[in-house]
Amino acid sequence: MNLTVNGKTVAIADDPATPLLDVLRNTLGLKGSRYGCGLEQCGACMVLIDGAPEFSCVREVGTLAGRDIRTVESLREHKVIAAFLAEQAGQCGYCLSGIVVSAAALLARNKDPSRAEIAAALDRNLCRCGAHPRIIRAVERAAAAMEGSRA
């Protein structure tokens, strides 16, 4: 089948029942999306599907033909990344790629989110190290930077 990932259409030969996450990591070598639970509970595997943040660890790849799938690798130039680096937002970093995806999706629909809105948007992502306060600050910084570049 054909899959559209990060703006490119690629032909894959995986069993259609394969979780999207496994296809991204193993077939396409995109390691930024991570396995945390395989149960749609932790958010480490989050990707954008048609712009919405979605878990990829259970989602069968066969259901995604023609959908616009974007992984964290497509966000390398996104202001969210620069903001996370500026705030040094993270500790072990395992959760970060999924959180970046959720944050980018939030900022695409809400240009000036409050702290509570940011927290709510990230509630599907778990962070075990307790880096939450600086992650929230990083998203606030990214929002300000995006606003600044539009002005």
Add this chain to the structure above:
Amino acid sequence: MSDAPLPLSVANNPSPARWLRFEAPGVVHLSVGKVEIGQGVLTALTQIAAEELDVPAGAVRILSGDTDNAPDEGSTSSSLSIEVSGASVRLISAEVRARFLQRLALRLNCAPEELSVSAGAFLRAGAPTGQDYWSLAPEVDLAAPATGRAPRKPLAAYSVVGRNLPRIDLPAKLTGAAFIHDMAPPGMLHARTLRQPCRGARLAALDEAAIKRAAKGEVRIVRKGDFVAFVAENETVAQRAAVAAPAHARWENVAAIPPGADEAQWLVGQKAITRELGDPLTAAQGEVVEAMYSRNYVAHASLGPSCAVAEERDGHLTVWTHSQAVYPLRTSLSNVLGRGIETISVRHAQGAGCYGHNGADDAALDAALVAELVPGRPIRLQWRREEEFAFEPVGTAQVMRLRAVVDSRGRPVDWTAEIWAGSHVTRPALGGNMLAHEALPTPPPDPRPMDPPEAAGGGGTRNAFPLYAVGAKRIVHHLVERMPVRTSALRSLGGMANIFALECFLDELAERAGADPVAYRLTLMEDARAAAVIARAAEMAEWTRRRGPAGTGRGIGIGFGQYKNRSAYAAVVAEVEVEQEVRLARVWCAADGGLVIAPDGARNQVEGGIVQAASFALKEQVRFGETGIASCDWDAYPILRFSEVPEITTELIGPPGAPSLGMGECTMGPTAAAIGNAVAHALGVRLRALPLTRERIAAALGAG
């Protein structure tokens, strides 16, 4: 300089050549035995080396945790990386710098004092000599043991230490392949395991055909004794086999867990090794106050499940692991696999944060076993989420009964802490078992109960002696012999439970004395640095203004501790709102870790500890089923989420002239205590058992 004892890591690895190399021009290769577990230690150690050598921080490339190429620094644990490895890197770097200057002085026929270093280049009286570390390196002997006598840079001259450098590991972790989980060497196979449900269980039957059908792809089932693994080219196939396998396996000799054993109180009355420490009982007269506190079992619950890569090739086994202890792991692998230590290399690769002894070492043995059974191909073995929850060692539950004799002014004059707990450390290097060993044809003997000695900070006894002036003090420690599940090191060991108990008890004593909790602490505290963090945290929180009457549903509380009574000091103030459950509204923290190498990194650790301790204190408890751990996913084992995390204000107030004190675990106990005290203030009723769940609040209010 003095002949003070060398830091442990230098004593064990005295040759500077083991630590520093100058090969490619402009690049300093620094090798260390401590590993990155999300705490930013590699960046901080880089800063220390750059400072003492006078090279740009960007010139330092760091290699960590490699049994072939890095010094043996034991385990990355107990908040010792900056205290021990940092001191070692500083000493080694100073020594190397001095050797280069001596060599150049000989060459130039001048006194070493005329020479200086700038950005790796040597100057004489401030003028270039045309020489640098790299040009001179072939002439300088770095093999001779370090003496510890080289002059170290004075604090006033620091320009790299104490500054915030960006973490070197963070960019890749944001967007790319950064973890052991992401390794994909050519020819790699994926593996999963079928876990023995408990020690002693025997695999009576395994329906391999059914498992292969469920895998929907080519999978090889390998066995050694009762250790079973599924190996496939395709990870999805290996995973499917492992998910299906438990339903197609029949085990015998599966031991039952006693009902109710997942509650801390179960520990009281179990057979235990009992020790008494501290002062003998005194004849102190006064009112006797007693209270019993507890903490339930807590999981490390790393966000990424344990993983390892191993390859057996030409008689040599190479294992990549996110273990905290690569050298000790090599020794353990040698023992379990029955092969010479020289035939094994262990290399660290980063994993998700571990917060102690989780499944990392066990996964490394799993991968090594599969590699031996399937030689010639790299084996990537990853645990499933349910496996991580069910089979990692967990932090033991602990019960504390505190007893004080109180004088007529309401001050304690005699203090006893009686503690019941399982082992706080069963790392394989210390005699604990690696999981798969128990499934092999020659399993190890029953694990012995063990705990770190008090000289290393203790386990169940960690932080049980109050730092306050409380008269005679003693600990009665009951180390429970047979635990229902494996327990091992979890961030701060017994320190969190003991500080929770001690600091809550202190609030209870203050209340009896009619004293304000902060003022009461300060009257009992003789250590000026401890008093300073308590006073500063209270100021930051505007304690006097905020501390209203008890029982209004809104409360504020304080907790203090000096980690291990010898590392960093921290005082935490928490503000909570309690209705049916606790909402943590604000947290303030003042901490003193002496000289701070990387202030933002230290702050990150301090605040991360606050959030993690809040999660432990408010939500977390491992639940047992009939034969093992039953809380095996994030629904059954909830942790604090973004919308539940409070705003945190932190100040680092340590004197920079004082030695660095490990900060990574210093806020765990103080946070739990501050929350416990704030909840008691909000409710007007004290809850003495962690976690402070909705059910416990309802029960306390119902009873009150």
